[in-house]
Amino acid sequence: MNAIRNESGESAPPAPCLLFVDDDRDVQVAARLLFRRSGLDILSAHGADEALTQLASFPVDLVLLDLNYTKGMTAGAEGLALLRDMLVLRPDLPVIVVTGHSGVTIAVAAMRAGAVDFVMKPWNNERLLALVEGTLKKCRACQASEAEPALIVASDDLRRTVAEADRLAVTRASLIITGAPGVGKMLLARRIHALSYEDDPAVMLRAEDCEALPEGRGTWIFRNIEALSARMQRRLADRLDARVAPRVIALSSRDHANLEDMLDPRLMLHLGMVGLTLSPLHGRADDIVALSAHFLRYFAARHGLAEPRMDESRLRLLCEEEWSQNVRGLRALVERAVLTGTWETASEEAEAVPNTALTLRDTERSLIETALRKHGFNVTQAARELGLTRPALYRRMARYGL
Template structure:
């Protein structure tokens, strides 16, 4: 029989009992630890993950009431509530057994025991401990996902060469466990790509945990990412899993990693290198089984040159580097994206808007999109809300005056270019025709003619 990967702690003041229990169980479980004094329990629980504790009920000579066992049972449950406790005694008492189970014991075994009976009780306790840990993880993951419910996953949309190239790279790297760094401006879809990599990986049925490092308070960095033990700080009322442990078996997405201060970068590097995490207030290391995807809109390679980002951390996180193009570099996808968001928003607002006019599409294509995909969704949503037309027209599209720069790189239509330049000049000079005309190199009369021509 192959040994089960588990840690069993046996606590008894009789060395013969410890020896006998260890011999009986060591052929079934990978780690058998013994302690002849219950005061050693705390050290074992805080330095390693103990699955099952076999706990003697009595330690003082002449006292056989089991009160010490009940005291240490309570102590164990406070330190490690997911650990299964099985009480041992040579003096069977139904009342004591009932009291012990009410206080959190899983089972009760009499000494001397039958080896098969002992194995059966401990094995059942092990399965219970694993089930508790799994349920705790699932509950916490669910709470985290409920908190982030608004961040629903979009699909990767785009037929441009840049997007096709990015999509091919995703298919190649997703089945591996390689660390991935996604680079791109704000709003280019870094979260969407990270989620898609997870969904195409072998880890797809396990958690996907998103951590926005840009919005994470420095003081909460370790407790949020690595977790903490009860009593680690004032408000730590119970053991809490960190984001790395929540992602067990799945993927952790560390967004905006370029915003992480140097002193926290070193702590993250240690965890990534060792694949182990230590909760605040504990001394034991916990093995990590997670896939790591990072993302940033910062010029991270330049930051390494400026020594504001650790080069060794960059080496760890960018086994594969995925660069996402800004929307102004993939004009072919703008109409596709606009119609995708229109379809979604028609459902949201219970409307039946039948697409965009040709002029509206041209306006969308001629805008520079500093906010990228996030901005196009926002502009289409506003248009859906305010329009009374069957189709969205240019007047329904509200481009930010501060950001509305002409996308000359992709606009070769003279009429549209002229119209956009005039609009920007009018915006810039807050409707002052004389100043706008001067800026454009036109007379007032010439500008008026063009305003009439373009129906502005």
């Protein structure tokens, strides 16, 4: 969101940015007209994954949250789950529930889960605007924090692991999270801490560099717990034996059997009581599809570029890839695709016929021209499809003479 200049030529702060999550496009249009007339920027999301991407990509000040996104759903479970995930990313984020089918009971449940207020559909424009502006004014001091990277969950395997982590989050139990490099162990650890009753930030520790333990209790997240020296393992076991002990979330790329051989038996009694394992990305096709879409939207917004087209053949190749670096490798590949405008890897480019390859400039111009023609040269709609802001699209139109 760009800052504007006031009459004295000084930069004025950017307009507050709202995110409206609702699958009804007519409702989205009505909200956009209402808030933009009042000088507020507004982003749209039509489901949970898109909402998390927008929240990770833009400095959102407030969320308007519908509770149902799948046709026929009226229970509000989708919205309540999304509310929890958004507050994991941004604990101080003000969320106003906008509900129709779910009714007042679910709206009250959402407030107990962290929403600041609710409004019923169809809303009164003046009342909704007053509620949003009043909420922004109250929460303005809390808008500096950035969102944590989003944990995108689509496969049944990962859903089960995350559900167990959420169940354990409210306890004081120490635990071990295992899994190959790049599967998201740190993201899961941060989620557990965010959903706990601990107010203070977690202390991050690299076991190989640890020469002293923090004071107090709180939550300590240890990377590569197996690299902790024998002396520090004994000290950590002593701390966990105390009546008032810290909560330790240990991360390791080793499996449970290896850890039993590498860690002090007394320490392992504490840490090994509860274990969570994140499986490799390869074989989790649903997560690969969801993560690819998330990273495409995220990096297109971050770099101000169009999303390269994802066809069925490319998606199939992604799902068949081994992913030795797991989510980290997929993230890097998608960012490269956004930056270069093509999905081709270095080996694919070497095999391609040079004269038939489109340049990045040609590809971007073609994408923009196609989107503009599709929407009758409606810049707002074309920008939304391309994942660009209106000013960014205007700059590219000028660059290519469109």
